[in-house]
Amino acid sequence: MSAAFKAFLKSPVGPKTTHFWGPVSNWGIILASVADTKKPPEMISGNMTGVLCVYSALFVRFAWMVRPRNYFLMVTHSCNECVQLYQLSRWARFQGFLGKKKEPEAEE
């Protein structure tokens, strides 16, 4: 086993601590949202998606400021932020908040 892997195992935010397995469970939300990107936008909940965007932004900052610094949590919530912002954009476009790009030429 390499020294880096051993250091990871012993780390205060490593796999022997809840600071590691908690964020692992947070990946469930991310994977669920990735699966939901394939579904029609009617199914997206604006409430939940908006809340998750703010929540992940706060936790990126939390993971950076907390001691010991938790890079894994930071990466987890950065990824969630990306997925949730994408879902939010799909929801907003479907609800008409983003406006139509251009009128279809078939109107003329």
Added chain:
Amino acid sequence: MAHTSSHSFVNNVMHGTLNKLSPATCDFYLTIIAVHFWAPTFKWGISIANIADFAKPPEKISYPQQVAVACTGIIWSRYSLVITPKNWNLFSVNVAMAGTGLYQLSRKIRQDYLSGEKDAAPQLEA
């Protein structure tokens, strides 16, 4: 007050204003400007969003998302009791997440699998 902080904004505010206050008040203000407070507190928003979604029709509920919310809530509830000191704040917010997630799942399952049987039965009789 023996507060140490690596954040210079907090240091400046502290030396300028806060050390004129009592330690308890100083602690309070330091807490409410810290992300260590707001990030876990905002987690309540997930449960509140789920409660707002109780009014939505079950067709709009997403199985993967609610399963993930319920599982996350259960796992974190357990962890918040295993760490020292026990974090009842974290425990309560994750219990709420698990509870609302499981309720949403029950609504969707009830619609997809249980009311389907009620609708099917009259067809067999007719």
